[in-house]
Amino acid sequence: MNKSKRQQILIRLRDNHPMNDELHFSSSFELLIAVLLSSQSTDLNVKKATDKLYSIANTPNTILELGLDTLKEYIKTIGLFNKKASNIINICHILLNEYGGQVPENRNALENLPGVGRKTANVVLNVAFGWPTIAVDTHVFRVSNRTGFATGKNVITVEKKLLKVVPSEFKINCHRWLISHGQNTCKARNPRCYYCSIKDICEFKSKIKILCH
Incomplete structure (x- = not known):
């Protein structure tokens, strides 16, 4: 061509x-979690789940305060929610312990987060940070x-x-x-x-x- x-x-x-993105987010962290959840699920289902979740917990600290079991309740309509919930909890710990609670603007750092592959990293770098990925x-x-x-x-x-x-x-x-x-x-x-x-x-x-x- x-x-x-x-x-x-x-x-x-x-x-x-x-x-007109179906995924709703107001921070790089919300975007990261939404894109992670969207794997093998529809954007509409993710939006419904994250609208409820983010109204009470939308930072690494507040997600950890919810705990794994409560987090699962919020995302249980999403495919592979058990594994995704575990990954999200681990991501929150890593972000707080290694990056001051912020999503790193770094490909390798993003791809090393649990459940985050190249596609998710590219979306975050592109949408949240304006990279031409x-x-x-x-x-x-x-x-x-x-x-x-x-x-x-x-x-x-x-x-x-x-x-x-x-x-x-x-x-x-x-x-x-x-x-x-x-x-x-x-x-x-x-x-x-x-x-x-x-x-x-x-x-x-x-x-x-x-x-x-």
Whole structure:
């Protein structure tokens, strides 16, 4: 895919996917916990849980005051909540003991937190600290490969290609546009090519069959 096509794709995705994040947060800590909880869960479920949780506990100290069992009650509607609750408690201890209760603006430090992988670290660095990182989840990976925007056999390869080909002015928000596009249009099964805003410039080989049905 050439530079001009990529530019047009990003412009159209930006215009068609306004920044209405389901995850609600007012600090880097709230963002970190929300993104950690969102793994294998929907943003809507996470929002419902964190809205209640953050109203009474939204710092490492107050989460620890709740305790593990009470924390589980707040997030029990979320997938893998037992493991996630344990990770959150351990994260709170680490943040207080090693970082003065603050979320570190450092990739290695973030990735060393329990339950925090590269994707979560990228989201926190991008959204909370304004780093030009690009988080690659299943939606970003699928859309990037399917459209021909940035192809690769694994998320690291796709991330590196995205960082290379996405212009700097789009890097802060492009992962969220790609996620939204993957959730609503370029779905894993039955992609909605007929309604797609980039159908004329994407390079998905099977789109013609879908559009002709």
